[in-house]
Amino acid sequence: MTDPHPNGEDLPRVREMIIDDLPEVFHIGEQLFTAEYSQSLYRTWDEYEITTLFNSDNELCIVAEHEDRILGFALGTTVKKHNSPWKYGYLVWLGVRRDLQKMQVGERLFKELKRRFKEQGVRMIIIDTAASNTPAIRFFQKHGFGDIQEHVYMTLNLSRRHKKKPVKKP
Numbered sequence: 001m002t003d004p005h006p007n008g009e010d011l012p013r014v015r016e017m018i019i020d021d022l023p024e025v026f027h028i029g030e031q032l033f034t035a036e037y038s039q040s041l042y043r044t045w046d047e048y049e050i051t052t053l054f055n056s057d058n059e060l061c062i063v064a065e066h067e068d069r070i071l072g073f074a075l076g077t078t079v080k081k082h083n084s085p086w087k088y089g090y091l092v093w094l095g096v097r098r099d100l101q102k103m104q105v106g107e108r109l110f111k112e113l114k115r116r117f118k119e120q121g122v123r124m125i126i127i128d129t130a131a132s133n134t135p136a137i138r139f140f141q142k143h144g145f146g147d148i149q150e151h152v153y154m155t156l157n158l159s160r161r162h163k164k165k166p167v168k169k170p
């Protein structure tokens with residue numbers, strides 16, 4: 001595979017995702033959004049995830065392509081919060097093939113998605129990722145994101161039996 005944009009030429013094309021792209025996008029995502037990646041996130045990468053976004057927000061599902069090969073994708077949706085006049089753009093999944101990262105494919109996808117969000121009246125874009133995902137955090141900071149808020153995730157395993165602690169009587 002040649003460099004998608006040697007000397008700034010021959011740039012990858014960013015376009016709306018079509019149904020034929022679903023398998024390739026799914027497989028690229030499988031390489032990136034592994035169980036380890038998703039362990040602290042409530043969303044997991046599966047067929048349902050892509051098809052749902054593809055059906056609900058087709059214009060916000062885009063791919064970067066070069067020589068008939070998909071290099072990466074961005075899948076977004078919009079959110080209206082109760083009691084807020086603002087419309088939010090939620091960038092749910094942004095992924096670039098591992099061997100093609102750091103070649104501005106992510107940037108091209110993000111810029112196009114941002115343009116589409118604006119077109120839909122979005123005033124603020126939201127992303128979420130694991131606190132340990134330094135490449136993504138750097139990427140989003142480079143594109144102007146700030147105000148990092150940390151969340152705490154907790155789990156309760158319902159398949160284990162929990163013994164009730166005896167209540168001590170005074």
Ligand SMILES: CC(C)(COP(=O)(O)OP(=O)(O)OC[C@H]1O[C@@H](n2cnc3c(N)ncnc32)[C@H](O)[C@@H]1OP(=O)(O)O)[C@@H](O)C(=O)NCCC(=O)NCCS
Pocket residue numbers: 032092093094095096097100101102103104105106107108128129133134135136138139142
């Ligand atoms: C985040 C991601 C989409 C960025 O795509 P990309 O095509 O590599 O990004 P670009 O080449 O456009 O931008 C490069 C910038 O991203 C950041 N970055 C990307 N990879 C990085 C790495 N390994 N370490 C540190 N910063 C990194 C840096 O800010 C870098 O800018 P710089 O080269 O000036 O330092 C890509 O790393 C990826 O697919 N990661 C796995 C999936 C993921 O975490 N997605 C985000 C949450 S949904």
